[in-house]
Amino acid sequence: MKEKKSEPILDVADLYVSFQTRNGEVQAVRGVNFTLNKGETLAIVGESGCGKSVTAQSIMRLIPEPPGKIKQGSIKLKGNDLTTYTEKQMRKVRGSDIGMIFQDPMTSLNPVLTIGEQISESLLKNPNLTKSEVEEKVIKILKLVGIANPKERLKQYPHQFSGGMRQRIMIAMALVNEPQVLIADEPTTALDVTIQAQIIDLFKDIQKRTGIAIILITHDLGLVAQIADRINVMYAGRVIESGQVKEIFYHPQHPYTKGLLKSVPRLNDDRNQPLIPIHGTPPDLLSPPKGCPFAKRCDYAMDVCIQYDPESTQVTKNHSVRCWLQDERAKKIQFPSDGPKIKLL
Incomplete structure (x- = not known):
């Protein structure tokens, strides 16, 4: 894996984004943190509604205000906090410093x-x-x-x-x-697999030529395996696991991340073996749970998971997870085999 420069181009810290609706406040993004370095590809993955696209749009300051609002946090591009910029200042940033590819080209x-x-x-x-x-x-x-x-x-x-x-x-x-940063929001949606491969090869070639940093917003883990350096797994508006691509694919720590990996079809799987879905639905962000947001869907949830929100735990230098199972006081869980792994390129 190529080495990255230590000083980040983009630094998102403690980001909270909400939307006011007739029914109340939707807390779409809740305390997101990440950095992006030159020449690096960061993938942000998760189910629909987890906050991926809202995070991307917040970086570009494309959230309509009202009903949306960046309530807290900073988005620093080369040390300058974009949350303090006027709309006139942001027009100079969009395109020249940060480019964005939207979901549907037509x-x-x-x-x-x-x-x-x-x-x-x-x-x-x-x-x-x-x-x-x-x-x-x-x-x-x-x-x-x-x-x-x-x-x-x-x-x-x-x-x-x-x-x-x-x-x-x-x-x-x-x-x-x-631009120095490219945000690609579901760039291969509705494209057939041959064209998807061409687009991914194109990203790699452009990145090699220009050194551009890429944020890839997607739910396609197969796509992530081909291009990403690091992965942020989002759930209910939060980054619940973050790490190098090999750490997330080969040593996932959060039950939600494990569930995502088990739900991906693989060519080397037994054809009679059904996919294992994640049962249930994400929580309503009009009223987020006070404990772990994944607790009600988790097969390993404990009483503490329902009552208290887990803090971030460092698994390795670059791998962190928000899960009570990582607490030293938690009962050690023997997870079933995750089966064949997605091949990383």
Whole structure:
């Protein structure tokens, strides 16, 4: 695994994000902490509604206020706290310092503008660039993301491209200003496995060429195994386990993480062996439980899990987990075999 620089580009500390609704306050993100280093890929995984996308949107300050609000915490980009920035200041950060790829490329692209117009929009605001220089940069970025005949294709509209090509266009839009951080929110959703592999190879190639740091938001653990350096497992608005990719895949410590890994189909599994789902549903974040949020779905829950929220425990230098089973006073649990592992690349 490649070495990373010690000083992080991005530092998210004690982040709380809530939404006011008719029924009350939805506590979507509750005390999230993580760092991101140059050239590193951090995957944030978990079930739908766990707070992955809200965390990403908060970094970009795209949470509509109201009803949303960053209630507490800091988001430091190269030491500057983005939570204190005005909207005018954030416009300079978006695209130039942090790029973002949204989930659905067809709905994210404007159907009545050519892709050349859409990719060049942010570049045209730069008074130091002429129109010919802007076009040159657009052609260069289209080549980088693997679109053939870029000079001709920049005059075409989104409907003239396949799903995989539209996703490449979204990547081009996110990279055209050469940001240091790229947030990819479910970048391969609705793409077939062949195109997914091409997009992942594209991310690896771009990262190798530019040294960009990537935050990958996904529920696809197979995807994570191919590209991530570190993993944050989120549940009910919190990071409940964090570590290097090998630590999470080969030595998971939280019952929820173990459950996620057991629910993934593998080619080397016995075909007669059914997948093991995680029973139940996540808690209602209008009224989060006072104890461990996973307790009611956990086969190993103790009385303390219901009553008290677990603190973070360091398993190794880079591996931490929020689970009472890691407490030295807890009864030692013999977990059943996790079965064949997902192959890491």
